Amino acid sequence: MVTITLTGQLQTADGERDMACEIPTSLTVRQVIQRQGFQLRHLLQLLREKKVLVTINKRIASEDSLVQDGDAIRLVGHDGMGGSGLAPSHS
Template structure:
């Protein structure tokens, strides 16, 4: 199991801040997020825009970094201004 912790103003579209994901093989952070569908879809764009810091087991990572069973992913939202613009959009 991999845990995803959303920090700062980040949350799922349902307002959750913690997500648990079962993995059978190592995959990238991007793939883990994509597999969660609409719940975390908005995070991919924020990562591309460098508005989210990605860590795996407290080490700085990227959306290409591999995640293994037992890892903890933390996504820390920031927009450079300490303001809004990081929450999920309901489109």
């Protein structure tokens, strides 16, 4: 089980900040997010734009870092503009 915590202005499409998921093998942070589908789809663009700080087990990581079963991923939104533009769009 991997836990994902969203902080700052980040949240899922349903307004959640904490989730857990099973992974079959080691995956990158990006792959774990992709597996969550619609709930975290907006985070993929923010990762590409470098607007999200990633940590795994309280250590700075990246979207390409490998995640193992039992790890805790924390995603911290930052855009240098006081937090605007990080919430999911409902379009």
